[in-house]
Amino acid sequence: MTASARVSQARLRAVPLAVALVLLAGTLLGGVLVGAAGLPAGGVLRALADRVPFVHVDSGLGAVGENVLFQLRVPRALMAALVGGMLALAGAGYQGVFRNPLADPYLLGAAAGAGVGATLTIVLMPGDPGYVVPVAAFAGAICGVLLAYVLGSAAGRGGGAATLVLAGVAVSSFLAAVQTFLQQVKAEELQRIYSWILGGVGSADWRQLALVAPYALVSTAVLLAHGRLLDVLSVGDEEAASLGLSAARVRLVVLVAASLATACAVAVSGLIGFVGIVVPHAVRRLAGGSYRIVLPLSLLGGAAFLELADLVARTVIAPAELPLGVVTAFVGGPFFVAVLRASRRQVDT
Amino acid sequence: MTVVVRGLDVALGGRPVLKGVSLDVPAGSWTAVIGPNGAGKSTLLRAVLGLVSGDGEVTVAGADLGALRPRQRARLVAYAPQSPNLPVGMTVFDYTLLGRSPYIPHLGRESTRDRAVAAEVLERLDLTELAGRTLDHLSGGEQQRVVLARALAQQTPVLLLDEPTTALDMGHQQQVMELIDQLRLSDDLTVVTTIHDLTLAGQYADDLVLLSDGRVAAAGSPEEVLTQATVEEHFDARVRVFPGPGGRPVLALERP
Numbered sequence: 001m002t003a004s005a006r007v008s009q010a011r012l013r014a015v016p017l018a019v020a021l022v023l024l025a026g027t028l029l030g031g032v033l034v035g036a037a038g039l040p041a042g043g044v045l046r047a048l049a050d051r052v053p054f055v056h057v058d059s060g061l062g063a064v065g066e067n068v069l070f071q072l073r074v075p076r077a078l079m080a081a082l083v084g085g086m087l088a089l090a091g092a093g094y095q096g097v098f099r100n101p102l103a104d105p106y107l108l109g110a111a112a113g114a115g116v117g118a119t120l121t122i123v124l125m126p127g128d129p130g131y132v133v134p135v136a137a138f139a140g141a142i143c144g145v146l147l148a149y150v151l152g153s154a155a156g157r158g159g160g161a162a163t164l165v166l167a168g169v170a171v172s173s174f175l176a177a178v179q180t181f182l183q184q185v186k187a188e189e190l191q192r193i194y195s196w197i198l199g200g201v202g203s204a205d206w207r208q209l210a211l212v213a214p215y216a217l218v219s220t221a222v223l224l225a226h227g228r229l230l231d232v233l234s235v236g237d238e239e240a241a242s243l244g245l246s247a248a249r250v251r252l253v254v255l256v257a258a259s260l261a262t263a264c265a266v267a268v269s270g271l272i273g274f275v276g277i278v279v280p281h282a283v284r285r286l287a288g289g290s291y292r293i294v295l296p297l298s299l300l301g302g303a304a305f306l307e308l309a310d311l312v313a314r315t316v317i318a319p320a321e322l323p324l325g326v327v328t329a330f331v332g333g334p335f336f337v338a339v340l341r342a343s344r345r346q347v348d349t
Numbered sequence: 350m351t352v353v354v355r356g357l358d359v360a361l362g363g364r365p366v367l368k369g370v371s372l373d374v375p376a377g378s379w380t381a382v383i384g385p386n387g388a389g390k391s392t393l394l395r396a397v398l399g400l401v402s403g404d405g406e407v408t409v410a411g412a413d414l415g416a417l418r419p420r421q422r423a424r425l426v427a428y429a430p431q432s433p434n435l436p437v438g439m440t441v442f443d444y445t446l447l448g449r450s451p452y453i454p455h456l457g458r459e460s461t462r463d464r465a466v467a468a469e470v471l472e473r474l475d476l477t478e479l480a481g482r483t484l485d486h487l488s489g490g491e492q493q494r495v496v497l498a499r500a501l502a503q504q505t506p507v508l509l510l511d512e513p514t515t516a517l518d519m520g521h522q523q524q525v526m527e528l529i530d531q532l533r534l535s536d537d538l539t540v541v542t543t544i545h546d547l548t549l550a551g552q553y554a555d556d557l558v559l560l561s562d563g564r565v566a567a568a569g570s571p572e573e574v575l576t577q578a579t580v581e582e583h584f585d586a587r588v589r590v591f592p593g594p595g596g597r598p599v600l601a602l603e604r605p
Contacts, residue, residue, distance in 0.1 A: 009464065010443050225456045231443070232450050234436040238400050242430075243503070244423030244451040289438035 010290035012297070020300035024081065027307035031077030034311060036319050037068045044069060071205065079204035080310040080324075081303035083269040084279075086216055086261040088302020091276025092283075092294045093223050093258035096230035097251045098161050101284070105262040105276040108168035108255070112175035113144020114266040118196050119179050123186040133196065134208060134267040140175075141263035147171050149255065160237070161251070198323030199270030201310055212264040219264070220299065222257035226250065227292035234291075272325045274332040275302055282336070305332075350410035350425070350506040350539055351376045352397070357405030359389070359396045366392045367403065368563040374556070376410075376506075379533055379540040381554035383547060383574075385584050388560040390543035391431060394509045397541070398428050409507055423451035427500035431511040431543075433492075435484040441495050442480040445471055448502025470501045474528065490521035494528070501532065508533075510542040514549065522546070526553050548600050551575050552593070559583060571597050 032048070033041050039061060047059035047069055061069065090105035098107070106112075117140020121133050145168075152160075152167030183193050229250045233240050237247035265272070283297040306324075309331055313322040352374040359367040366389045374380045382390045396403045399414060399422060407414045409425050417425070427448070435444070448470075449463040471477050474494050479487065487495060493513060500508055513529065514522040530553055533540050544550045550557060551571035559567040559574050561583040567574045575598040577590050586602065593599035 008442075009446055009459065010440065228453070228458060229455070231436075231439075232447055234434070234439070235447065236434040238395075239428075239430060239434060241400055241419065242398055242423065242426075242428040243447060244418075244420035246419060284438075289436070290443065 010288050010293060012293050013287075016287040016293070016297060017300075020297050020304070023304040024300050024307070027304045027311070028077055028081060030311055031080060031307050032069070032073050034315060035068070035073050036314070037065065039065050039069060075206050075209055076201055076204045076310070077307065079201040079209055079268060080307045082209070082212070082216055083201060083265040083272065084275055084306025084309075085299045085303035086219070086265040087272060087275040088279035088298040088305070089220060089223055089295060090258040090261040090265070091302075092280040092291070092298040093226075093230075093254050093261075094276070095280055096226075096233060096291050096294075097254050097258070098165060099234060099236070101281055102277065103165075104273075105258065105265075106172070106271070106273075107165060108148040108259065109144030109171040109175060110141040110259055110262040110266060111144075111271050112172040112179065113147075114138070114141040114263065115179040115197060115271065116140050116144075116175050116182070118270075119182045119193050122189050122192050122196065123182050131207070131211070134211060137196075137270075138212075138263045138267035141266050142259065144171055144175055145255070145259040145262075149252075164251075195323070196270045197325075199272040199325035200313065200321070200323055201269050202314070202321060204268065208268050212268055215260050216264045219257040219261040223254065223261070224295055224299075226254050226257075227290070227295050230254065230291035230295075269324065272306070272328055274325075274328045275306055278332045278336050279305055351408075352507055352539055352541065353406075353408045354393075354397065355406040357393070357396055357403055357407065359392055359401055359403035359405075361392065361401065366563055367396065370405070370560070370563070370565055372558050372565065372568065374539055374541055376539055377533070377537045378555040379530070379542070379553060380556045380558060381550040382541065382543045382558045382560060383545070383550050384560035384566075386545075389563045390560055391511050393560065394428065394511050394541065394543060397509060398422070398426060420451045423503060423505070425505055426507045426509060427503035427505040428509045429496045429500045429511065429513060431515060433496045435492060435495075437483070437485050439484050440480065441476060441482050441484065441487070441498075442467060442471065444484055444495060445476075445480075445498045445502050448499040451503060466504065467498075467502050470498050473532075474498050474501070489516050490518075490524065493517060493521070493525055497525070497528070506537070507539045508541070510540065512543055512545065514544065514546065522549060529553075547575055547580065548593075548598075551598050551600075575600065 033044055043059045043061045046057045047061050047066060049055050050057045050059055087105055094103040094105055094107055095101050114137040117136035118133050121136040125132060148168040148171040152164035155163050155167060183190060232243060232245050233247055233250055240247045279302040280294055280298045283294050283301055287293050287297055309327045310324055312331060313324050313327045316322055354370060354372045357367050357370040370393060382393060384390050392401060395401045397407050414422055445467040446459055449459055449466060452463060453459055471480050476494060476498055479491060514525055517525060529540060532538060557571055557574040558565055566583055567579055575590060577588060580586060580588050587605050588600045589603050591599045
């Protein structure tokens with residue numbers, strides 16, 4: 001081949017992938033090792049090794065320690081990773097579909113819808129509603145996006161991106177008004193509602209994980225499969241059509257998958273901002289703008305980022321905890337500025 | 350392949366833009382669509398592609414384009430828009446590779462052959478040196494060639510080019526037009542371009558189609574279409590027409 005063969009196409013390369021995997025593994029380990037119970041690191045590592053098939057070590061943690069580790073810390077660490085990964089992946093998907101790096105997973109009313117669902121449950125169900133809150137938030141998020149999509153498609157022909165965004169804004173503010181109304185009616189529940197809105201994975205357990213994991217898996221598979229098509233879509237609907245691609249169809253599939261991912265995250269963690277915009281953008285700056293790179297690295301990077309944020313949330317003012325949404329904004333802002341400054345790569349979409 | 354348009358009506362936002370447009374583009378020829386601003390030139394190309402819907406018949410080598418699936422159509426007709434979206438940060442090679450979309454399975458990935466085709470097209474357009482460059486770091490002339498490269502990577506028998514020389518200086522206009530002509534002759538392509546520079550259109554095209562107010566006002570060889578009377582009537586411009594090289598007309602503006 002000639003000199004042209006030397007130029008290869010944009011694809012996920014080994015080094016950035018390895019870096020992202022190491023970051024995720026490192027933060028996951030941090031999430032498991034650090035905690036209020038003060039378990040010895042060696043014991044935790046031995047207890048984890050003991051769970052590996054055919055390996056038997058005595059952790060020396062005792063029954064209580066083992067319980068703290070496997071019923072509290074491990075599910076919480078996994079949940080933080082799942083939520084972060086889903087939000088960043090969904091953000092990248094939304095950005096590709098709307099061809100706008102500032103699109104975030106809550107653009108089409110997922111957040112406001114989930115807010116209504118969760119608030120309704122808290123207001124209507126006396127006592128501890130338990131798993132009804134995540135289920136209602138999940139349903140609310142899906143309904144919000146569905147409403148925006150139906151309205152947007154009815155207003156503009158063929159699901160044009162701009163009308164969809166406008167419909168999303170309208171649906172979001174309407175649902176936010178509903179949510180505010182509900183919480184004013186039951187002002188005594190304000191604190192519980194707010195603590196849900198501010199977000200966190202402190203209540204994570206295996207059952208919650210099992211609840212959202214299947215949806216998370218499906219949307220991850222769908223989104224990762226659409227990297228090339230999102231790259232084609234970056235030339236706009238009309239040119240994509242001239243290349244034989246139906247932009248409206250790709251947009252619908254990606255939006256469904258990304259909204260499902262968002263709903264998973266929102267259902268179990270409340271409203272955590274910033275991850276969906278910052279992580280994909282950092283990935284673009286550092287590793288390249290093709291969606292074949294942005295999607296997988298956002299998944300891993302988002303998981304690592306939120307894992308770290310959760311670690312900060314539960315250690316800074318221990319034994320009390322900061323709301324996770326506050327930490328992501330607090331950590332994410334300066335981090336974002338640093339990434340913008342450090343990278344000379346000019347990538348916008 | 351022969352492109353035939355019969356009785357094409359297109360309305361945009363309720364306003365009729367094309368009214369009963371018919372044209373015949375013989376296989377392997379170059380037809381330039383000319384006309385004043387707002388005459389419907391770009392709309393004609395977009396309607397042929399099926400990007401805007403209209404009534405009428407568009408066939409390529411006898412096949413009804415409207416009845417084809419989008420991917421099949423994209424293997425017959427390639428299109429370079431007047432102001433293409435050039436994704437920031439995308440390399441010339443990746444952009445060219447987008448032209449292979451109609452051949453790649455929906456959720457699949459590019460084959461070795463797709464990459465070879467893209468590399469070969471870049472080589473032919475003398476863009477190999479720029480393959481790793483991002484689109485936002487190209488000059489206007491380079492961008493125009495890269496857009497052409499993407500269209501050529503589609504390996505279609507028909508090329509629709511909307512104003513391929515806009516915003517180019519005289520030298521680059523000539524370069525791009527010569528390049529299109531070369532490719533047309535070597536690959537036996539059927540080319541339809543819209544173009545606003547009448548002299549340029551007259552120098553390169555086999556046939557001209559003059560659109561005015563959504564209708565075909567004149568069609569035929571450059572000498573037949575580019576007459577002083579026709580240009581004055583439809584462009585509201587005072588010109589003088591001289592016979593140029595090979596008898597092809599050259600237009601000069603004249604102050605009233």
